[in-house]
Each structure stands twice: as C-alpha cells, then as structure tokens.
Amino acid sequence: MDLGIVDLSRLQFAITALYHFLFVPLTLGLSVLLAIMETVYVMTGRTIWRQMTKFWGTLFGINFVLGVATGIVMEFQFGMNWSYYSHYVGDIFGAPLAIEGLMAFFLEATFVGLFFFGWDKLSKVGHLIATWAVALGSNFSALWILIANGWMQNPVGSAFNPQTMRMEVTDFFAVLFNPVAQAKFVHTVSAGYVTASIFVLGVSAWYLLNGRYAELAKRSMTVAASFGLASSLSVVVLGDESGYLSTEHQKMKLAAIEAMWKTEPAPAAFTLIGIPDQQARETHYAIHIPWVMGLIGTRSLTTEIPGIEDLVEHAKVRIRNGIIAFDALQQIRAGGESGTVAPEVRKAFEDRGSDLGYALLLKRYVDDPRQATDAQIDSAAWDTVPGVLPLFWSFRIMVGLGFFFIALTALFFYLSARRMLDRYPFLLRVAAFAIPLPWIAAELGWVVAEFGRQPWIIEGVLPTAAAVSNLGASTVLLTIIGFVLIYTVLFIIEMALMVRAIRKGPEPDDEPEAELVSPSLVAAE
Structure with missing residues (x-):
C-alpha cells in the first residue's frame, strides 16, 4: 500500500470533516435555542421574543446552508x-447514514422552510411545532451519524463473513444501542449547545457594549447563560462517561491521551501537564495528580489502567493470532463454495478471527502477513500507538476550555439573575472574545476521537491503510487543493454574511402584543 495515498486521503477527509464541523455545533445548539425562545413567545405573547427568534433564526439559516453543503461532500468521499472501506463495512455503516437521510435530514429540511416562510401563514402553535421539528431533526441527524461513527470506535453487533469478505450485521439493536455511540451522541450534542450559547452570549455582549438592542441582548444573554451553564456541566459529566468507556473499548487511545507509557499501580495518577516524547517513550517535566486518572478511567481504586508498553506487547500477541486467522481464511477461500476445508481450519478461524485485523497491520511491511518477520511484527505492534503529543495536549486544551465555559456561563447566569448584565464592560468583552473558543474545543474533541483511533479506521478490525481507494497521489492532491480553495471562499462568504447580519441587527416587528396567557408569566416578564 502506498502510504502517500493513505496520508493524502486522511488529510483530505480531515480537512472536509473539520470544516464541516465548524457548522454542526452551531446548528445543533441554535435550533434548540430558537425553539426555547419561540416557546416563550407563544406562552407570553411578547413580540420581543418573536423578534429574537427571527434574528437568531437568520444566523441559524446562514450556518445551516453551509453545513448541508459541506456534509454532502463528506458522504461522497466514502465511495x-x-x-x-465502503465495500468492507457498507452493509453496517451505510444503514445509519441512510436512516439519517430518510428520517432526520428530510424532517429537518422540510420544516426549516416552514420556519422561515411560515410566520404569517401558520398559527403561533403551528409555527412553534415547526421550529421544534427543526430542532428534533437536527439532533436526530447527529444521532444517526454518531451511531455510525460509534460503531467505527466499537464494532458491535457484526461479524466477518469469510465467503463475501465483508462485515455483516448480526444484531442491529446492538449497533443502535452501542454504549460508545450513545456516549458520543450526548457529549457531542451538549458541546453543540455550549457552542451556540457562547455564540449568543458573545454577540449579545457586543450589542450591549455598543449600546444597541439592549432589550433583545439582555433576554438573549439570560437564555444563553442558563442553557449554556446546564450544557457545559453536562459536557463534563458526559465526557467523563466517554473516558470510562475508553478504558473498556479503546485502551490504547486512553493510554496515549494520558501519555501513560507504563502500567501504574491502581489507582493511576492524572498527568496534568508534561511534554510526551514518543521516541524516548517518556513524558518530560510531568506534573501528576494522584488517583485522579484511576477514578476517572475505572471509577475504582483497585483497577489498573494498562500503559502503552503493555498494550503494545498485547498487540504483538494479537498480530500473531491474526496471522493464524489470515492463513485459515486463505484456506477457506481456496475451498470455495464446495466447503472442502478441514474442520481444524474452520475452528482456527473461529477462534482467532477477531484478531484478523491485526494481521492486516503487517500489509504495510509485507504483502503476505504469513511471511512477516519478528521485527516486522514488532514494528506493526508499535504502529498501534497514535501520536501521543498531539493527543495529550488536544485533550488538555479541550478540557481546560470546558471548565472556562462553565465559569463564564455561571458568571453571566448570576449577573442575569441580579439584573446586572450591563454593569461590567470588561466581562462583556470577555464574552465577545470568547466566541471562537467553543469551536476550538469542538475541533480538538474530534482530533482526540479520530486521531486517537489510528491506525484503525474500524477499531481492531480494519487498518486505515487497508481502506483507501486505488487512486493516484496526484489525483488526491488535486482534490485537496480544490477543496481548500472552494472551502476558503465559502468560509469567507459565510463570515461576511454572518457579520453583516449581526451588524444589521434584528428587524423591527410591528406585530401587536397579544394577551398574556398566565399572570405569573406577566410577573416574570
């Protein structure tokens, strides 16, 4: 396998995925915030809430269009x-994506039109239902995509068929309720809610600093601070759940995130900072916090977390088992449909078939894994270690930003409760400058999730290097250049439209005030 093609294909997908994920979090979060704002409008009849929903809805629409355009490109890249990869796991991976398109995206795309053009054509309750349908569709879309992605991290409910040379579904409900997928879904969606909350908080702070639209800005900040505080707290809790599941399903990723080279006595310490050196296999200038990693990773004081070196030794065992499975597979394939294969050969494959993917790691060094030397097996085992330094710091920056968001939203929640949102210009500037930070945290989260899975495209089943198409390096490089140019233009257009809409501000709404539904809501207003 030409590693140049592998690296270029990975780079292309990384560029398009990270660019696409610039739009996904804001879409997820703003859709729910819009539904909350319009719910308050329907319940109170106050036109300011309708004006708020329309204004933030305009920004949602700009972001939504770019998200759809970039997402479609990603799906074509699989083929x-x-x-x-598409041939090997298409029966499993394709099902959630198909359901996402048929159910979630159609729901979202249908009702988003009603949201923008149905204000004067639908009743208040009818339009509110359409807005909530957009929010549900956006979140359902994320659910099915993350079910597919979660299966790549933890391939449950499936088995390899030696006759078809493909992975096939054995239990769809196991795929659907994959614990890794469910944890990724709630964690990713909560991160999107935080992104939208900080965005609304920052833009509203900018309005207050400039003395514009104070009534809209203060109400928007109150909603964003409340929603953002709850969401940022949930991100931490759900992130802890993801770490716990990594201990069971992705031990090497967790060890790399912690730069844990050797297995430590339980409970393991957490490395606060340090400089991982993958060549020397040690972490320089490390500062440790006793017990914390053991509690996070195992939720106990007695369970060990294996280190990188022990996991590499375990990988060597699995590679050797995979060679036996690979040899048995060749004999089964040679037997053809007649099935003239010795029972011991079939048993060898059944016993060690789960390690077949580890034998494929040797394809980087030798065409036939059965001809691999001990040195090649050793090299393939060390290939199971992802880049420790980028994972180590990506995780810590992401977590640090997460705690900053908790502090920021908690502070503005307090200020909104005390009706002091415009008292401290310095804090308003902090909120405005904080707008890009959730995107940095979200992108780093995907770096941890996807880069940390390497060298696997499907954890323990199919190496990334074995999954690419037979393309020329120049072809892939040309498409990368094309994507970078087109996406840069789209990004500039997106930013120009968003900035223009924010500078212009909300449109005046001349709808007369409706009679309020509840005296208690009058008091609240």
Missing part, C-alpha cells in the same frame, strides 16, 4: 477515497 471515492475509501472504496474498500
């Missing part, structure tokens, strides 16, 4: 750049 163009990752054809063997």
Whole structure:
C-alpha cells in the first residue's frame, strides 16, 4: 500500500470533516435555542421574543446552508477515497447514514422552510411545532451519524463473513444501542449547545457594549447563560462517561491521551501537564495528580489502567493470532463454495478471527502477513500507538476550555439573575472574545476521537491503510487543493454574511402584543 495515498486521503477527509464541523455545533445548539425562545413567545405573547427568534433564526439559516453543503461532500468521499472501506463495512455503516437521510435530514429540511416562510401563514402553535421539528431533526441527524461513527470506535453487533469478505450485521439493536455511540451522541450534542450559547452570549455582549438592542441582548444573554451553564456541566459529566468507556473499548487511545507509557499501580495518577516524547517513550517535566486518572478511567481504586508498553506487547500477541486467522481464511477461500476445508481450519478461524485485523497491520511491511518477520511484527505492534503529543495536549486544551465555559456561563447566569448584565464592560468583552473558543474545543474533541483511533479506521478490525481507494497521489492532491480553495471562499462568504447580519441587527416587528396567557408569566416578564 502506498502510504502517500493513505496520508493524502486522511488529510483530505480531515480537512472536509473539520470544516464541516465548524457548522454542526452551531446548528445543533441554535435550533434548540430558537425553539426555547419561540416557546416563550407563544406562552407570553411578547413580540420581543418573536423578534429574537427571527434574528437568531437568520444566523441559524446562514450556518445551516453551509453545513448541508459541506456534509454532502463528506458522504461522497466514502465511495471515492475509501472504496474498500465502503465495500468492507457498507452493509453496517451505510444503514445509519441512510436512516439519517430518510428520517432526520428530510424532517429537518422540510420544516426549516416552514420556519422561515411560515410566520404569517401558520398559527403561533403551528409555527412553534415547526421550529421544534427543526430542532428534533437536527439532533436526530447527529444521532444517526454518531451511531455510525460509534460503531467505527466499537464494532458491535457484526461479524466477518469469510465467503463475501465483508462485515455483516448480526444484531442491529446492538449497533443502535452501542454504549460508545450513545456516549458520543450526548457529549457531542451538549458541546453543540455550549457552542451556540457562547455564540449568543458573545454577540449579545457586543450589542450591549455598543449600546444597541439592549432589550433583545439582555433576554438573549439570560437564555444563553442558563442553557449554556446546564450544557457545559453536562459536557463534563458526559465526557467523563466517554473516558470510562475508553478504558473498556479503546485502551490504547486512553493510554496515549494520558501519555501513560507504563502500567501504574491502581489507582493511576492524572498527568496534568508534561511534554510526551514518543521516541524516548517518556513524558518530560510531568506534573501528576494522584488517583485522579484511576477514578476517572475505572471509577475504582483497585483497577489498573494498562500503559502503552503493555498494550503494545498485547498487540504483538494479537498480530500473531491474526496471522493464524489470515492463513485459515486463505484456506477457506481456496475451498470455495464446495466447503472442502478441514474442520481444524474452520475452528482456527473461529477462534482467532477477531484478531484478523491485526494481521492486516503487517500489509504495510509485507504483502503476505504469513511471511512477516519478528521485527516486522514488532514494528506493526508499535504502529498501534497514535501520536501521543498531539493527543495529550488536544485533550488538555479541550478540557481546560470546558471548565472556562462553565465559569463564564455561571458568571453571566448570576449577573442575569441580579439584573446586572450591563454593569461590567470588561466581562462583556470577555464574552465577545470568547466566541471562537467553543469551536476550538469542538475541533480538538474530534482530533482526540479520530486521531486517537489510528491506525484503525474500524477499531481492531480494519487498518486505515487497508481502506483507501486505488487512486493516484496526484489525483488526491488535486482534490485537496480544490477543496481548500472552494472551502476558503465559502468560509469567507459565510463570515461576511454572518457579520453583516449581526451588524444589521434584528428587524423591527410591528406585530401587536397579544394577551398574556398566565399572570405569573406577566410577573416574570
């Protein structure tokens, strides 16, 4: 396998995925915030809430369009750049994506039109239902995509068929309720809610600093601070759940995130900061916090977390088992449909078939894994270690930003409760400058999730290097250049439209005030 093609294909998908994820979090979060704002409008009849919903809805619409355009490109890449992957797991991976398109995206796309053009054509309750349908569709879309992605991290409910040379579904409900997928879904969606909350908080702070639209800005900040505080707290809790599941399903990723080279006595310490050196296999200038990693990773004081070196030794065992499975597979394939294969051969494959993917790691060094030397097996085992330094710091920056968001939203929640939102210009500037930070945290989260899974495209089943299409390096490089140019233009257009809409501010709403539903809501207003 030409590693240049593998690296270029990975780079192309990384660029498009990270660019697409610039829009996803804001779409997820703003859709729910819009539904909350319009719910308050329907319940109170105050036109300011309708004006708020329309204004933030305009920004949602700009972001939504770019998200759809970039997402479609990603799905085509599976067939163009990752054809063997699509062939190998298409029966499993394709099902959630198909359901996402048929159910979630159609729901979202249908009702988003009613949201923008149905204000004067639908009743208040009818339009509110359409807005909530957009929010549900956006979140359902994330659910099915993350079910597919979660299966790549933890391939449950499936089995390899030696006759078809493909992975096939054995239990769809196991795929659907995959604990890794469910944890990724709630964690990712909560991160999107935080992103939208900080965005609304920052833009509203900018309005207050400039003395514009104070009534809209203060109400928007109250909603964003409340929703953002709850969401940022949930991100931490749900992130802890993801770490706990990594201990069971992705031990190497967790060890790399912690730069844990050797297995430590339980409970393991948490490395606060340090400089991981993958060449020397040690972490320089490390500062440790006793017990914390053991409690996070195992939720106990007695369970060990294996270190990188022990996991590499375990990988060597699995590679050797995989070679036996690979040899048995060749004999089964040679037997053809007649099935003239010795029972011991079939048993060898059944016993060690789960390690077949580890034998495929040797394809980087030798065409036939059965001809691999001890040195090649050793090298393939060390290939199971992802880049420790980028994972180590990506995780810590992400977590640090997460705690900053808790502090920021808690502070503005307090200020909103005391009706002091415009008292401290310095804090308003902090909120405005904090707008890009949730995107940095979200992108780093995907770096941890996807880069940390390497060298696997499907954890323990299919190496990334074996999944690419048979393309020329120049072809892939040309498409990368094309994507970068087109996406840069789209990004500039997106930013120009968003800035223009924010500078212009909300449109005046001349709808007369409706009679309020409840005296208690009058008092609240």
